Amino acid sequence: MMMMSSLSSRGVSHTGGRGVSRGARSHRGLNQTICMSTVTRNANIGKLAAGYLFPEIARRRNEHLEANPDAKIISLGIGDTTEPIPQPIVDGMVESAKGLGTLDGYGKYGGYGAEQGQGPLRDAIAERFYSHVDTSAADIFVSDGSKCDIGRIQMMFGSGHSVSVQDPSYPAYVDTSVIIGNTGLFNDDTSQFDDIQYMACTAGNGFFPDIDSAKKSDIVFFCSPNNPTGAAATREQLTKLVAKCKADGSILIYDAAYAIYIENPDCPKTIYEIPGADEVAIETCSFSKYAGFTGLRLGWTVVPENLTFSDGSKVKTDYNRIMSTCFNGASNVAQAAGMACCSDAGYKSMLDLVAYYKENALILKKCFEELGFEVHGGTDAPYVWVGFPGKNSWDVFAEILSGTSIVTTPGAGFGPAGEGFVRASAFGHRENILEAVDRLKDYFKK
Numbered sequence: 001m002m003m004m005s006s007l008s009s010r011g012v013s014h015t016g017g018r019g020v021s022r023g024a025r026s027h028r029g030l031n032q033t034i035c036m037s038t039v040t041r042n043a044n045i046g047k048l049a050a051g052y053l054f055p056e057i058a059r060r061r062n063e064h065l066e067a068n069p070d071a072k073i074i075s076l077g078i079g080d081t082t083e084p085i086p087q088p089i090v091d092g093m094v095e096s097a098k099g100l101g102t103l104d105g106y107g108k109y110g111g112y113g114a115e116q117g118q119g120p121l122r123d124a125i126a127e128r129f130y131s132h133v134d135t136s137a138a139d140i141f142v143s144d145g146s147k148c149d150i151g152r153i154q155m156m157f158g159s160g161h162s163v164s165v166q167d168p169s170y171p172a173y174v175d176t177s178v179i180i181g182n183t184g185l186f187n188d189d190t191s192q193f194d195d196i197q198y199m200a201c202t203a204g205n206g207f208f209p210d211i212d213s214a215k216k217s218d219i220v221f222f223c224s225p226n227n228p229t230g231a232a233a234t235r236e237q238l239t240k241l242v243a244k245c246k247a248d249g250s251i252l253i254y255d256a257a258y259a260i261y262i263e264n265p266d267c268p269k270t271i272y273e274i275p276g277a278d279e280v281a282i283e284t285c286s287f288s289k290y291a292g293f294t295g296l297r298l299g300w301t302v303v304p305e306n307l308t309f310s311d312g313s314k315v316k317t318d319y320n321r322i323m324s325t326c327f328n329g330a331s332n333v334a335q336a337a338g339m340a341c342c343s344d345a346g347y348k349s350m351l352d353l354v355a356y357y358k359e360n361a362l363i364l365k366k367c368f369e370e371l372g373f374e375v376h377g378g379t380d381a382p383y384v385w386v387g388f389p390g391k392n393s394w395d396v397f398a399e400i401l402s403g404t405s406i407v408t409t410p411g412a413g414f415g416p417a418g419e420g421f422v423r424a425s426a427f428g429h430r431e432n433i434l435e436a437v438d439r440l441k442d443y444f445k446k
Ligand SMILES: Cc1ncc(COP(=O)(O)O)c(C=O)c1O
Pocket: 079, 144, 145, 146, 147, 148, 170, 223, 227, 255, 257, 285, 286, 287, 288, 293, 294, 298, 299
């Protein structure tokens, strides 16, 4: 009631003045008008006609629950972590949080910034993840996670650039490109946005795009191991990718959010293992899937000193400007947790956690294989990519949901080359993964 009357008074109070040009509408009856602003909508956001993939999955999941209130849903869908943050990491966080309640501790951990992250954490990340390459702590920007960094990277580049993405890929690359104005409209015929290059990654090309036939573009997003296919790129493939970007004068945005899951020694864990990548690539990474920080929020982005724009100016200078302008530093408690992740005990506990999810991935992979499906991924990534050739992936998603109360992710949500696949995430409690296996076997063996 209160909201209705305040809406009403907002409308009434503006009529006769700005309200007229605002075009007050009587959406809610004669006495309940809503006053519209004169601000035009960002037309680029208007291009994103469909909802973001995961909210749509959540909507369908809720619909299933409403229709089947007793269903025990198992989610192999969104890819959110399920296991607790390991104790050595929690200990680091707790100490920092308690410190914030003391004068000394507040002096040490409290307050703003630095916008680039605390110096000791940048050093620790450099030492833990980049000691085998040339990456220096000064090139590492600590943040509240990779998704946010992808948005800020786009803000730094701005519009007027051509973009390439793997197809299928993590939706944030395309959606942020749309929002910043680097694409055309969504094309129903191709199921792609116009004016953005989708580089197909299929079983036929080993889930690595045909680089030789790819057009030049200014910005190239590449994720390894890839979400959703679970494919990790080899040294040879990444060498080719870096060479292509160098030849084209492109900047590569390399997403290493799942690098810790790689076990194939032939697959680099950072793009900087490829000689010359520091002149071509920004790398973004995150503790989300390393240590269960999806809610805690901590990640980092490497912007190498040697990476430049066409006028010779440093990309790092502009990224620093963006971080200083739009970000006030990651939470100091989260940064303390990040420090703990980089300690020997924390790192070991992180590897144990990753091993747990990888075991889940193998269980799911084996299940789908036994059921006779075409299965990819699952060994170097927490995702299993299951083929249902000739079928619409939203239909497969719906069939699995209604038949087993298991939520997966339809492959087409990651791009048109994902059609005919669903992604099963290995983030789950072991008992739920085993229960999911039983249900899938029951359902598909029928
Ligand atoms: C490939 C990829 N990059 C980035 C992210 C986002 O990570 P963060 O939680 O650090 O924002 C995700 C999350 O699912 C992802 O799959």
